[in-house]
Amino acid sequence: MIAPLRSRHRRLTLLLAVTAPVVFVSALASRSPVPPMEGNELADLQNRLTADAIPVTTYVLPEHLEFARSWWPADSIRTTGSGTGMGMGMVEWRWDGRFVGLRLTLSTSAPDLLVYFVPPAGTGDEPRGGAELLADDAVLLGSFDGVEAQFFELPALPVMDGSRAVLYSLAHGRIVSSWSFGGMATVESRGD
Amino acid sequence: MLVTIVEGGLVALGVYLAAGVLFAVPFLLNGAGRIDQDAAGGSRGFKLLVFPGVVALWPLLVGPWRRSRQRTERSPHRDAAIAGDRR
Amino acid sequence: MGHSYRAVGWNRQKRVYDLALIAGIVLYLATFVGVGFTLHPGATAETMLIRALGTGAFLLLHLVLAIGPLCRVDSRFLPLLYNRRHLGVATFVLGLLHGGFALVQFHALGDLNPLVSVFVSNPRVDSVAQFPFQPLGVIALVILFLMAATSHDFWLANLTAPVWKSLHMLVYLAYLLLVGHVSLGVLQAETSPVLAGAVGIGMAGLLALHLLAGASEVAVDRGRDAATGAAGSAAGHSSLGLSSLREEDSAFVDVCAVSEIDEKRARLVSVAGDRVAVFRYDGKFSAVSNACQHQNGPLGEGCVIDGLITCPWHGYQYRPLDGASPEPFTEKVPTFRVQIRSGRVLIDPTPLPAGTPVEPALIGEGASDG
Structure with missing residues (x-):
């Protein structure tokens, strides 16, 4: 040179x-803190996931809304907008006290999904941009592998009203599905 | 707001690249050979291979084509040699 | 050059290089997908492909960036440098496929233009953990495109090597962006330390290699300045003429003793703001500017083959007498006047225009003066 x-x-x-x-x-x-996972216990749960647990709530994209309404009781679904560019289907959440499980019931093409536990929000500390953005104190439970149903161990934090499990799209930087522990199960998604 | 800015940027990029295509076709058929004799008899594969670069960097080739002369290399020694020659 | 351009100037070495490259890439992708499906049987094929292509491109970029400093540290790596541009193009192709699949996967199914969606779908620029890492990858890919698109010799000849090199130095920005893309992207989702460790080791190794090679280059320049008798490198190149031996030859600068240059090899000296390679061959001494016109390779690290100075990078050749490539080639480098006095080699620090013939200095002529 x-x-x-x-x-x-x-x-x-x-x-x-x-x-x-x-x-x-x-x-x-x-990075969000990661709780310790117990491999064997989780693997057992993984196998049981498709069995008999009761679906708690669902999340749908608008294009699946009509289908979902005919499939689920209308009042169990609250969704108000679209997730840009998402090709996701419905998410089925389950909770057995220590573990939270989820399963995509329609085909997915979003392999970038992470599962977080979000402690109850204090007053006014909701992240800028609204409910579809991840709170800073969210705890990463793990990444959702794809079409398989999967369980994640909850962190040793008190699970109380207002705490949520969320499915977060890394690529889009937004929550695509959210489920509240305790109280009525809800679905949150904000339109653009 | 952000969407408008990004969309505007993409339109500008599109216009720039479209101008690049309009430049690249005559450049590779005729202009390249005028500034670089090795390009005059260049194969079709060569033209195809340099086409994307010409589309992307066409402003750098406008000057040499207009002057019909290859860009001269600048380096401390080459510059000093030319300056010494002029004295 | 001096012959019509082809898409690729194939020769046996390039064929072997490219076959090894393609085989390596295919083997890597197959291994990644195979191991990936074993560890994560639930993952989709698209996911595996995106990850295999992304990691493949990032790995290849490490290799591309390591070749330069490796060659500075040890010349046995030079064969890797010979066809480095094909490695760069392969890196771009893998990156493009990774980006293309990811764009379709994550952004093509909405009502927004996917290219717009990449830039606007994640607004968390105020957060580190949730920073929009995808635009970083897009910008890096644009840089890799510009480099791949200008990798043909046509661009070297028509942009000139220094401009071409400046453009290709953007690769360091691309690397920085990709470190960000990876650590703000996939590493945020990774609960195992394996990937983070691999990225950290790769980065540390690459940076150490560059700093090591850079330090040795600084040492070369300092050493050569000292050899000319100037008052340290801080005095700059303009003061080199002070080391002259005689008033009438005040311009001439001492390089080294005749015996310090091996036959068919060169010794470097810094004059007129850059390095000069002083070659010894068949009892004669000639000096040319050190930068090869093709890609500014270090001529002084090459040797004289068949009477011609041969660049160690791609084998471009120059006559020692006039710094010009033999017909039909047209490359030329600046030349310098050389003298032998008292068993020492001296050069005139004023560069002569590229291709100017200069009488070589003979060992015999210096003996009478000494």
């Missing part, structure tokens, strides 16, 4: 040597 490019190259690599680790470390440091 000629001298001016050599010094530019040197400056660029020095800059990279500083910025890349900063990006990497700060991204890792700000």
Whole structure:
């Protein structure tokens, strides 16, 4: 290389040597905490998931709304908008006290789904942008693998009214399905 | 708001690339050979391979084509040699 | 160059290189998908493909970025550099497929233009953990496209090597963006430390390699400046003429002792703001500017083959006498006057226009003066 490019190259690599680790470390440091998982217990639950638990609530996209209304009682569904670009179907949530399970009942093409536990929101600390954005104190339970039904262990946090389990699309940065523990099961989705 | 900005950006990009296509076709048929004799007899595969780059970077090729002359390389030694020659 | 351009100037070495590259990519993708389905039997084929292509492109980019400093540290890696541009194009193709599948998967099913959706669907720029990582990948992909699209020799000749190199240095920005894309994206979802560890090790290794190679380059420049007798590198190149031996030859700069240059090899010296390669061959000495016209490769690290200075990167050749490539090729590099005095090699620090013939200095002529 000629001298001016050599010094530019040197400056660029020095800059990279500083910025890349900063990006990497700060991204890792700000990850949501992950509760310890007990593999065997979870695997057993995984197998039982398709059996006899009672579906608690469902989430539907508008294109599936008519179908869903005829399938589920209309008043068990509250949905008010669309998730941009999502090709998801219905989500079936189940809860047995310590574990939360979910199953997609229509075909999905969104492999970027993460499951979070969200503690009850204090007054006024709902994330900017509304209910479809993830609260900062959300706890990552794990990633949803795809078409398979899956259970996640809940963190050792008090499960009380107002705490929720949410299905979050990493690619879209928004909650696509949400389920409240205790009280009436609800579905939340805000339109654009 | 954000949607409008992004959509506007994509339209501008589309216009830029469309201009690039309009530039690239005559450039590769005629202009490239005028600034670089190796391109004059270039194969179809060559033209196909450089086409996307011409579409994307056409403003860099306008000047050389207009002057019908290849860009001259600049480096401390080349610049000093030319300056020394002029003195 | 001096012959009509083809899509690819195939030769045996490039064929072997590309076959190994394609086989490596196919093997990697197959292994990733195979192992992936074993570990996650519920995952969809699209998911596996997106992840295999993404990790493949990121790995390949590490390899591409490691080749340069590896060659500076050890010349045995030079064969990898020879066809590095094909590696870069392969990286872009894998990245494009990854991005294309992801775009269809995540953004094509809504009523918004998928390209718009990528940029607007996640508004959390105020958060680190939920930062919109996809636009970072898109910008990196655009940079990889510009590099792949300009990888033909036509671009080197018509942008000129320094402009081409500047454009291709954007790869460091692309790498930074991809570190962000990966650590703000998939690493946020990953509960196992394996992937984060691999990314961290890859990044640390790559950066260490670059800093190491960079430090050795600085040492080369400092060492050569000292060899000319200038008062340290801080004095700059303009002061090099002070080390002259005689008043009438005040311009000439001391390079080294005659015996310090091996036959058919060169010694570097920094004058007039850049490096000069002083070659010794058949008892003669000639000096040319160190940067090859093709890709600004280091001519001084090459050797004289069949009487021609041969660039170690892609084998471009120049006559030592006038710094010009033999017919039908048209590349030329600046030349320098050389003298031998008292068993020492000296050069005139004023560069002559590229292709200017210069009488080589002979070992014999210096003996009478000494």
